[in-house]
Structure formats: C-alpha cells, structure tokens
Amino acid sequence: MRPLDAxxxxxxxxxxxxxxxxxxxxxxxxxxxxxxxxxxxxxxPLLTDILDQAERYAGQPSSxxxxxxxxxxxxxxxxxxxxxxxxxxRTRMTFELAAKRLSADVLNLQIAASSTSKxxxxxxxxxxxxxxxxxxxxxxxxxxxxxxxxxxxxAPEVAILNxxxxxxxxxxxxxxxxxTIRRHRPDFENLTVAIVGDxxxxxxARSDIHALRILGAKEIRVVGPRTLIPAGIExxxxxxxxxxxSGLADADVVILLxxxxxxxxxxxxxxxxxxxxxxxxxxxxxxxxxxxxLVMHPGPINRGVEIEGDVAYGERSLILEQVEHGxxxxxxxxxxxxxxxxxxx
Amino acid sequence: MSAFLNNVLIRNARxxxxxxxxxxxxxxxxxxxxxxxxxxxxxEETFDAAGRWLIPGIVDLCARMRxxxxxxxxxxRSETHAALASGITAVCLPPxxxxxxxxxxxxxxxxxxxxxxxxxYVHMLGALTKGLGGEALAxxxxxxxxxxxxxxxxxxxxxxxxxxxxxxxxxASLGMTVHVVPLDDALANHGCAHEGAIxxxxxxxxxxxxxxxxxxxxxxxxxxxxxxxxxxxxxxxARAVDLLASAKRLGLPVTADVxxxxxxxxxxxxxxxxxxxxxIPPLRAASDRDALRAAVGSGxxxxxxxxxxxxxxxxxxxxxxxxxxxxSALETLLPLSLRLVEAGLLTPLALAERLAGGPARILxxxxxxxxxxxxxxxxxxxxxxxxxxxxxxxxxxxxxTPFMGETFTGRAARVWRG
Numbered sequence: 001m002r003p004l005d006a007x008x009x010x011x012x013x014x015x016x017x018x019x020x021x022x023x024x025x026x027x028x029x030x031x032x033x034x035x036x037x038x039x040x041x042x043x044x045p046l047l048t049d050i051l052d053q054a055e056r057y058a059g060q061p062s063s064x065x066x067x068x069x070x071x072x073x074x075x076x077x078x079x080x081x082x083x084x085x086x087x088x089x090r091t092r093m094t095f096e097l098a099a100k101r102l103s104a105d106v107l108n109l110q111i112a113a114s115s116t117s118k119x120x121x122x123x124x125x126x127x128x129x130x131x132x133x134x135x136x137x138x139x140x141x142x143x144x145x146x147x148x149x150x151x152x153x154x155a156p157e158v159a160i161l162n163x164x165x166x167x168x169x170x171x172x173x174x175x176x177x178x179x180t181i182r183r184h185r186p187d188f189e190n191l192t193v194a195i196v197g198d199x200x201x202x203x204x205a206r207s208d209i210h211a212l213r214i215l216g217a218k219e220i221r222v223v224g225p226r227t228l229i230p231a232g233i234e235x236x237x238x239x240x241x242x243x244x245x246s247g248l249a250d251a252d253v254v255i256l257l258x259x260x261x262x263x264x265x266x267x268x269x270x271x272x273x274x275x276x277x278x279x280x281x282x283x284x285x286x287x288x289x290x291x292x293x294l295v296m297h298p299g300p301i302n303r304g305v306e307i308e309g310d311v312a313y314g315e316r317s318l319i320l321e322q323v324e325h326g327x328x329x330x331x332x333x334x335x336x337x338x339x340x341x342x343x344x345x
Numbered sequence: 346m347s348a349f350l351n352n353v354l355i356r357n358a359r360x361x362x363x364x365x366x367x368x369x370x371x372x373x374x375x376x377x378x379x380x381x382x383x384x385x386x387x388x389e390e391t392f393d394a395a396g397r398w399l400i401p402g403i404v405d406l407c408a409r410m411r412x413x414x415x416x417x418x419x420x421x422r423s424e425t426h427a428a429l430a431s432g433i434t435a436v437c438l439p440p441x442x443x444x445x446x447x448x449x450x451x452x453x454x455x456x457x458x459x460x461x462x463x464x465x466y467v468h469m470l471g472a473l474t475k476g477l478g479g480e481a482l483a484x485x486x487x488x489x490x491x492x493x494x495x496x497x498x499x500x501x502x503x504x505x506x507x508x509x510x511x512x513x514x515x516x517a518s519l520g521m522t523v524h525v526v527p528l529d530d531a532l533a534n535h536g537c538a539h540e541g542a543i544x545x546x547x548x549x550x551x552x553x554x555x556x557x558x559x560x561x562x563x564x565x566x567x568x569x570x571x572x573x574x575x576x577x578x579x580x581x582x583a584r585a586v587d588l589l590a591s592a593k594r595l596g597l598p599v600t601a602d603v604x605x606x607x608x609x610x611x612x613x614x615x616x617x618x619x620x621x622x623x624x625i626p627p628l629r630a631a632s633d634r635d636a637l638r639a640a641v642g643s644g645x646x647x648x649x650x651x652x653x654x655x656x657x658x659x660x661x662x663x664x665x666x667x668x669x670x671x672x673s674a675l676e677t678l679l680p681l682s683l684r685l686v687e688a689g690l691l692t693p694l695a696l697a698e699r700l701a702g703g704p705a706r707i708l709x710x711x712x713x714x715x716x717x718x719x720x721x722x723x724x725x726x727x728x729x730x731x732x733x734x735x736x737x738x739x740x741x742x743x744x745x746t747p748f749m750g751e752t753f754t755g756r757a758a759r760v761w762r763g
Binding site: 144146148149153203233 | 542
C-alpha cells in the first residue's frame, strides 16, 4: 500500500489555492498590485511604495491643503465604478474624488435601486458591469470575503479595490492611517499603538494591525471589553487589554474605533454610557498620556461614546488629516493598479 | 458498478464482517438477494475477488437527497445512484426535506420516490417536532408506524429544554432513537466558521465550541433523566468527544457519528474564503480533528457518515458567509475513510464497523454482517486503486466538494444490493 504522506493526514489541500493565505490573489507574479483586497501579506517595500506614491498627491504636510485642486491625467479614459452595497458617505466620496482627480470616469451604483435588490446575484452584477467596459470596481460589501469573491471572478482586465468587506478588511483605510502616522512619527519601530473599542466587528482594526506589523511597530494593543475582542486575535501579533488604563499606558498612537451601534445587539454592552466611562477617550484620560500622543479615528465618530467631542478635534487629533489623506492614498492605489505603473501596463 | 444478478459466488475476498467480528479470506454466495451457503450452487457468475475486501454495504447515517424540495441541487435518482456506486447501499435521510417529513403522507411520498429511483435504500428520520418548528411534538408514533427509523429535529433548534425533555420521553416510550445534531442555535448565532484565530483574521462570524458542548450537555442531562436513546450526529470538537466519553462511561444509551470531512479538514481550509469548506457544524481546530480521529479509531465514535449535502453551483457562488453550507460527500465517504486505514487509525475490520456495522445498529437495521439469510447488501473494496475525484465523473448532481481534484487510493469496486 502506498505510504501516507504525513502532510495529507492533516489539512487536505488542492491545487486551487486552498490552504494558502488570502493575499496571493491581489499580486501579479512579479509582486505588483493586481487588485487591493487586504493589507495582509503585502511586502514592506510595496506598502511603503504606496505611501510614497501618496506623498505625490498629498501636498506638503505644512500646507494643510492636501491634494486640493491637484488633478492628473493618469487614468484618463479609464472607468471606475463605486459599487457600494453598504451605506457609506465619506469613503465613497473620497474614492470618487480620488478617481476624478486621476481623470477617470466615475460611476456610482446605487445598490438600493439596482438589480441586486431584484434578486440578481453578485456575480451577475459583476458580469453585467464588466460588459460596460469598466476598468476598476471599488467595492464595499457587508460580507467578509466579498472583495475576494469579486476578484476571483473578475475578468483579467478588471481590477477590484476593496472599500471594506464585512469584518475582514479595509485596506485603504489602513494605508491612510499609516500614511498619517508616518507623517508625524516615521519611526514605526519605536511606536506603541493602541486600537480601542469594537475590535470584533472592525475591518479597520484588522487591516491596521496587518499594516502596523508590516511596518514593524514595536507593540500593537487592542483594547476593549471581552465581548468586543474576537477569539484568538493574539495570533495576529497583538496584546489584549480589557482595561483602558493599561491599554493606553505609554501609547504613542491611539486609534479609536466607532462603536457600531447597529451591531450592538446580543448584549455586547450594557450601555454606550458605560462604554464611554470605561473605554472612551476623555480629556482626563488624554492628559495622562504622552504629550505627543497621536489620536486617530476612522470616522464617523460618536461624540461622547468612544471619544469626547473636545478630544475629537483637539490638538492631538489627526481625524481630519486622515480624511484628507484618504484621497491621496486612494489616488496612489488606483494609479498603481491602473496607471502607467500599474500591473496591466 | 453495481450488480443485481440473482446468483453470484464471490471467491477469495477478504471478508470483513463487523457483526461477527471476523476478518478472513473466504468465499461468499448470493442468491435472490440473500447471503447463502457457498456450496448451494450453481451460480450465474463466479467472481474472483482476490486482493479485495468485501464489507457489508455502507450505511450512511446522514445524506440529503434534495428530493423532494430542492431538485435543482440533486434528485433521488442522481443521489441514490451516486451512493450505490460509492458502496453505500443504504442512506438515512434527515427530515428537513421540503415539505418536512413530519407525517405519514410525506413518509409514503419519499418512499415512493426512492423506490422509483432504485438506487441505494433510503431510510428516513421523521421530524421530532411539527414542521421542525421546535414547539409541538410531531406524530412520532405514526412516523414510526410508517417506517421511520428514528426522529430528529435536524439542524433546527428545539424551543426549550422542556420541549426537548418531553420529546425524549415520548420517543423513548415508543422505542425510537432521537438523532441530535448538538449545536445551540443562540450560541451559533448565524456564524459560519469555528471561533478562533482564523475566523478572527478573516472576519468571519464565529461559532464557538461551546455551541456544541452546551447543547450536548443539555441533551445528556435530559438523557440521564429520561433514559431515552440518543444518537449524536456530526460531532465536531474535542470537547464533544469528552462529553460523549463521559456519557458512555455513565452507561447512557448514546451513540455518535462524525462526518468524514471533519476527520481531514480544519478551519485552516477556509483560507482564501473557500466556500467549499463552509459546513455546519464548522470545521474546527487541528486539535479537534485529532480528537475526532482518535475517537473514531477507538470506537468511541460509532460511525462515520458523509453528511452529504449536494448544492447547485449558485449556492456556493457568493462571498463565503452568504454561501450555503455543505459538501457533496457520498463519493468521498469510503475513500476518505480508507485514508484512516492507511494512516493506521483503523483496521480494515474497524473500517467496516464504522461504515456499516455501527450505523446499521444505530438505525436498527439488520444489515451490517454476512450472516446466512441476511440481505446481500455488499461492497467490494479495491484498497489499491488510485483515482482522481473529477467533477465530470461524479454521479451526484452536486459538485460542491473541497476534495475536487484530489487523488485517492481505494474505492468501491463493485456493489451488490440485496
């Protein structure tokens, strides 16, 4: 009888990518971006390259003007479709602005009025849109893995950019967070970063963790009540704190997450008030942190829940910078995938 | 693949008889669908089975045929023939067809469809509660009279421990085994993956092991009170194995099975959002898989089943959380189980016990052995044939298998259904 290959006793794997990590789909054989689905697995040079490209579009840090007014013809003749199956304002707008500043034609598909609400499958939607000679889909969807699904089924000439899939990934948010941190603290190896709040449901937290690890952050903490910390998250390279004081001690960067009230069913928390008392970033808590601490939030914020209003727009807050940088980072990613330096060039 | 000749002499087979506990090279004869003495010739065919194993026809404790209710996924004809070609001579159908098997008319209807299909025998579990709603008891006595071999609420929750207790008492008074998939619905919480590092990283809603353990603990408590016979199906975790062991140590009338894929896959197979690995209960950690394998090896887990759930292509063509769970598994049940023999976890005789003897006993069927006069449901296994699972050659209408393209060693070479 044929001897059993020990590796086969365990997980059965085949030749269709099963058992592999989630990232190879988004890279070309020579390591360039084909799609952007997740930060996980990006090399440090590639991630840094995206941030460097974003600098081209973001303007000088001191100007506080960001990419306002800057328009380049990089994607002239290309068509980008924002396919948002989940409600979003700021993310969709920044993607739209980014594409327009690269001179692409932009379509925004209103899902509530689209054929998916009539029963059309996601695949049908994709194929129908592809037939309209679309070059890139920017996709937000409530299901984890939706962007991977689209990428697996997209035509070879069509790129997928993940604008947030379920709880899984929000890569451009993480990239703009890294861009923002880098502008103030480029020494990632010395940074202790605390991510506070609803880690369980947060795609931003997951993508930030991947990005911070790739950039070599000294320590990454996730902070929140146990109901909002998913099992086994330590395997992503973080330490877990259920107490905000220990979680924020000596932190250089504090990333607050929106408490997703729409998901607060199932007795995750007794009340938003209690959450604010135990995990909200208040002026009093901020005063105990390092004077140069950076305060970040992917928005939209819940004032008086995860962050006190005065702190949200206080001198340590980078929240508005994050929004501004979102456009530059998204321009960089779109340009790298579809532009002259893109994978299909 | 299958043969229905009236008079056959099978010569020189390695006869693996789990009922008698024997493993020997000998001849076996079939006449008019029954096992008869080998010297009762003449025979229409003499079949040389040297080098091959003859086991009782496999009895699959859980296989969906999809008819009635979802014939876009499979039909009684396609699935019972896929079963038979895979060495499975009898399948046990859960009651979650559409409509639900909760009355005698449905039992009769399914029997008619199955008889017409003329593949593997189809045995049925009747619904434990009306419409599988979990609230009111189904007419279990009538279901038994109509031929159901047990009752079950499938994957549907029972409304309360009180309903569960009454269901056990009532079924026990009729001598019916209650088949339970232990999974607490509230804790499962519409999840699609094992709670752990992989689900967390992929952002998949998780099902904790406690969902299985809590349900099992509750049912075991009720078994202690009622003495009802319960079969735990599709176990997925090491903790469930421990609970099963303690229940058996207490002498409770419990048995259990595991789906073959749970013995070979883990939650790591969800990487890349692989919808083919989306099953309920979910694929769990490697330590859970190892505990399940050990329990199958020791006989603590009585049976291996397919948990066959064929799907049409569309059901798996979506982002993973939005796909339908389940694997088309009839055609890999025996080949996967043979890997356990290859790995030294099962002897060939123990394999026959887990696939045929054990499940037949659990269902109260007379199959599962080679006694003279027994129905000749037989599977001749070629343990050396190398073959590749190819969708073009699958008989099941469902091509939804994570093992597509895998190479296997061993399969059913020939099947007789008495």
